[in-house]
Amino acid sequence: MSEPKTESLFEAPPMAEQERMVEAILFATADPVTVTDLIGRMPHGSDPAEALVHLRKRYSGRGVNVVKVGDAWAIRTAPDLGFLMQKEIVETRKLSRAAIETLAIVAYHQPVTRAEIEEIRGVSVSRGTIDQLIEMEWIRLGRRKMSPGRPVTFVVTQGFLDHFGLESARDLPGLKELRAAGLLENRPPPGTTQLGGDDEDNDDSQSELFEE
Amino acid sequence: MSEPKTESLFEAPPMAEQERMVEAILFATADPVTVTDLIGRMPHGSDPAEALVHLRKRYSGRGVNVVKVGDAWAIRTAPDLGFLMQKEIVETRKLSRAAIETLAIVAYHQPVTRAEIEEIRGVSVSRGTIDQLIEMEWIRLGRRKMSPGRPVTFVVTQGFLDHFGLESARDLPGLKELRAAGLLENRPPPGTTQLGGDDEDNDDSQSELFEE
């Protein structure tokens, strides 16, 4: 009596059916959906990861595409058809130069502390800039750095990846070249004793230098 | 695929391309889109009505379908997958004391009328309690009693037996066994040795019921 019951309970739907389910779920939301979330919503035993492979192929070249955003998936209109969507364009607040640079630094150097952002830009970062980027859900707090003072770090979000059509932060344009050129290193100023962005030390050595 | 319907200065995009466009517009627009609207948004000479026919066919049987809403078009979740858009939160609560007692009386005395339940419980039974048990499919209406007024009776269901792991309601332990199992701490009134004279009657009617 109980045997057929459990069998049917754990038998996953056919892959074609799973593909339909993933399709329906991805179509339903504007936000990317993680595989974990898909597993949670689909019948027991489903393999949405495999269904996604099929679905992505099915939509390749179509008017809408299945895209990967971090560890989540979404359906987005094909970028070449953006011109049709003039009505849908929502004017976003124009970002200041400081905000754009700060965003780029967080994306390429993450996890990055505020002091590190300031060192790269050579100017202090206003509270408002960070706040704006956090509010737009493009950056968020990461882990604290294991350096004196345990400063907070910033990292980019899934929303950032989604907005700029990136599968992951590794796909940032020019990332490889920057790394190869050593421009993503946190190189301490000469004369500082400790390695790694030891901000307080840097400050100290700088003030030392400036004392005439 | 189809002959150009209107001659125009600009050549309309190929039908496959028009299909992509309709697909993207239907996907991204917040409201259903009319054919007139599509014509206005697509390159000159496009035939969205025809593109819609193709697109509709393409999505037939998929996880989402192209559907007509009034005189406009939209992409919607396939009706059979609506369950994916619901996240069920099952909250388990213990049945109320009144419901448990009523259920117990039905189980031990079935078929039993409402008046009999009230007599045994010593308090009136609310309509809600009976309804709840019927809704849970633990009790159902039995035969009408051959007594004046021909009152309806209640009996327990197969679902009840399944839930409580009973072969039949006759498997329910009698008071003596309950006491032996330590479920009763109090002594029975002197002189009473068994449940009562009506037990045998009940047994008869129960066997009648379950031998159907």
Place this chain on the structure above:
Amino acid sequence: MTDDFEQDTFSVTDRLAAEALIVDVGAFEGPLDLLLTLSRTQKVDLRQISILALAEQYLAFVEQAKALRLELAADYLVMAAWLAFLKSRLLLPPDPTEDGPSGEELAAHLAFQLERLQAMREVAAKLMGRDQKGRDFFARGITEDVMRVRTVSYTASLLDLMQGYARIRTRDDFRPFVLDRAEVMTMEQALERMRHLIGFAGEWTDIMSYLPDGWQADPMRRRSTTAATFAASLELAKEGKIEIRQGDMFAPIHIRKKTPRHE
């Protein structure tokens, strides 16, 4: 410093550009940004830039700003001081007694900072040039929320059921307490019995021998009848009908008829 500048070989156009920069000083995002802008006047790749020339350009800029009575933020002046120090390090032969990084090391680091800032500017522009959501590609317009359906499922166990039933069926047991007389002998009963028997008790007799037949075996009955008999004997003693004695604690209690003769 102005003298140094005069001796430099910058062209007139460079100087005009520098002056334009001064007026625009508010547009710079700090000294590093200014240095980066100045470096462009050298029209070479950042990797080949002359940090010495750049330092001189910057110092000239600060001097001119001063001449124009423009107020420069403190960090511009701090940078000027540092660049002046760097310049002296680069120009003077190294002092072997002095510790710390060489002028070349400091210059290399500044070059690195400029290159890094430049690189960040470029990738920021590339990033903003990408297709953006809501501008070039779009998310779903008609979204469907996941409906949360709260289902309350009631459960009960067989134990609940049986206890529930037992509760109803044994409710009558919780009636007001009435002693079950079948197992109990009252003092009145014992007294009645003793009055009949005591006339025969001329000698000391164990009180236990007065217990009625059939009451000794059952412990509850024995307890009840013992207590009742003892209480009845006390009553009889009070009435002056019998005498009671007990040899020791917990020793048997003996009674005998009290006769006027013995008084």
